[in-house]
Amino acid sequence: MSDKEELKKTSVGEPEEKENKKKKTSYISAKDSRRITKFNRKITKKLERDREQAGRNPAAYTTKMRDPNNVVEFDNMCTYFFSDVGTVKAVDGISFDVPKCSTVGVVGESGCGKSVTSLSLMQLLQRPAGQTVGGEIRLNMGDGTALNIVNTPIDKMQELRGNYISMIFQEPMTALNPVFRIGRQVNEVIELHNPDMTEEEVKARTLEMLELVGIANKEGVYQMYPHELSGGMRQRVCIAIALACRPGLIIADEPTTALDVTIQAQILDLLQNLKDKINSSIMLITHDLGVVAGMADYVVVMYAGRVIEKGTADDIFHHPAHPYTIGLMKSKPVVGKKVDELYNIPGSVPNPVDMPNYCYFRDRCEMHCEHCSGKYPPEIRISDTHVVSCYRYYETGEILGYPKTVDVEELLKPKNQEGEGMNNG
């Protein structure tokens, strides 16, 4: 046995070191595993207790918007998952705004934290494992006040969901309850947020919504079950439900991924039109750059749980600044241009449990410099609307600040410190 092992070591040589390194991250000893579980239990318990306390006090979750023209402001929001392999920093200090009556596209590859961002905004994270541990999400209530979603208690949240913020999911095939009629499912949400409405009014509203989303046979669809509709029709129904209470913000989490291209176009068109009709904003989460280009006013590019670049659609698509964005744009196939092989960004995303302390993109970056081995880059404003996190603009741009991360070990320590943190945020 030992002979063989030795032979392996000698013969493999360099790759062996790599293997060892891999082992470090994917393999956890029983002792470590116990420690992690214990820590997770402790911290989630504490966070849940804190949240409960904050939820009891309305002062703890009412704030003011930085800019009253925004519907939602993310301010250094951190959402971590306390998993069995360690703390996964799914979203780590992101900041961006969703202005009124606009479409914000959030793009990034799978696992970069797009969906977690939206789920944090709805407080739909799988608790207690998933927790928003720091920062603020400010939701404009329209009357000059704002709510900090992070600390809002669940019963208040239920009033907001569907009424102020609503969500459209990726899979229209499974998003509707298969055993209830369409009419009932739309009615349910309207009734919930408008308890004064009579039954006829609710039905009238439902039919109006169904018509609004372009369902011709509204009376028929009202009586149908989800399985009797096609995917596109179901997505229309989902949109009708999401828009039934005229929310200020619609989160569309990859609304067209499961649909074919013609239906995609119809659904996106519909969303855009409805958004203008009811004066709301859309937060469009997708990894389809084409969709973003066609729909979004503003674009946020995320990478490994952080916003690396944000700006208007024009900024991102025509003047990409971050090497990652540049790479993305390069990797798009261009109609009429013949290439042997499409461009791809080398390497892969770092392990979310064990993030490096330098720029997350450095190891894949073709343009990295000696700065890049230092601290994670700050947000740098390079034009009025365009913000990027890359050291290449360190000298030229206006530095806005470093993303604030949360040290989970610190959270467990003294209580006053956390109080401070909350005041700051």
Added chain:
Amino acid sequence: MKQYLIKRILRSLVSIVIVVAIVMILIYSLLNRDMIFAQDPMYTKVSNNQQVIYKYRNWKNYGYIDYVPYTDWLQDLCNKGEIDEETRRAAASFGRKPENDSEIVTEYIAKFEAYCAENGYTVQRLNAVTNRKKLAPGGAQQLFAYRDRSLLLRLWTYFSGLIQVDNIHNVEDPEFDGERKLSFTWKDPAYGGEKFSPAVMGNGTTHKYLLYCTNKFPFIHQNLLFLNLGKSYSGNNKDQDVYEIMTTTQGNWVQSVITYPTGLVENSADDLHTAVYVAGSLEGNPVLQDRFTDNYTSTQTVKDSFSRIGYSFVIAIISTVLAYLIGLPIGLWMALKKDKLIDKIGTAYIVFITAVPGVGYILMFKAAGAALGLKTTFQMTEANSNISYWVLPIVSLALPWVASLMRWLRRYMIDQMNSDYVKFARSGGLSENEIFRKHIFKNAMIPIVHGIPGAILGAMAGAFITEKVYTVPGIGGLLINAINQYDNGVIVGVTLFYATISVVSLILGDVLMSLVDPRINFTAKAR
């Protein structure tokens, strides 16, 4: 839907027939035939050739074989007029050994053998068993022929005779002299002919009363259609009808004032409504002559306790209802409080029930119940007034059932909790409670609903172990007893009964499921 159901029912019938056919192959062809006499007291009383004849006669009665004794064949020929009485008598007296046969006997035996060879019979001649030139007891010489009945024929006779409709030509008594007819009366003579109680009576039918009313559920009763599941071969219920064994009341007689057809008023347990024609029973029987005016003399008696099916059904149906009433809310609660204390306690209970064998926990319940002062041995008559006898069997049946309901509902609920529509409902602002009660519960109940008809109908099948442990006189022990006693008629009858129950409950379960789940549609073609 209709078309589907008809197809489904037809298929179910075929499967029932197949099940019965398999059981018939098992017990008629593969099992040693002599075993059915193992516990027959009559069998040991006869000896020598008589015993052999006894066996063949019973096999004929129970449908194993066709059996023709030589003398019967001769009698047949005589009846047909092919031979006269004198020849018959001469031909019938065959010798103790073939060497002793007279000429005419040899001639007719040859004819008999030819007839048998033509029809596939096997002829068997048993020489007389003698003891010092004297016939030994039961040792008379015998000559007969037999042939095996084929499975298909057996199946056909069984199923064609399964449902019998009483009609006025049913009585095959050559001495039946009355007018064969049906009559309707507003005033039932069984009640003395004065009370208003409509009844349909028959003459020439098997049952005297075809339709009648009583004050017992379901108030209007019928004898027009009855099931013929076969007859018991051995054991306590020898020669009794299987259907009767399952459904007749048990316990002590309940006497009431009865007005017999002759006008005799007496305290008796007889139930005149069950009167069945027995040929020649009245003749020479002064006891019956005092009471009855015709040959409809065989009545069942009224007893104070339930029938076998009744006991099994009552116990099982109460425990099933209890199980659903307890199991579903607890399962729901466990799903709602997943990984909390209640879920862990519930899981521990489920593991206990799953891990410990059935007899194990039932005996544990029995011991625990005895400690609490509950009755552990079922007494029919006392159980009618004392609820304490019923508690343990019902609880023992319900508790494991509760565990399985808890387990499955919890599982289905948790399955559904992660589905997209739940997320979507949450994003619409519904509270967890509402989502649970309205959205998840209905979805999780779809597979549970499928089992409900099975649970209710299965109640009739009885519970083997529970009934054995608490000595409940239910149907559960019937099949096991029958197998132990080689009571093949009961085995076939009970198998048919069980097969029917399970097939019907599956169909009902599917129909019920289609009512709950709109996606299941029997009319739509497969996509």
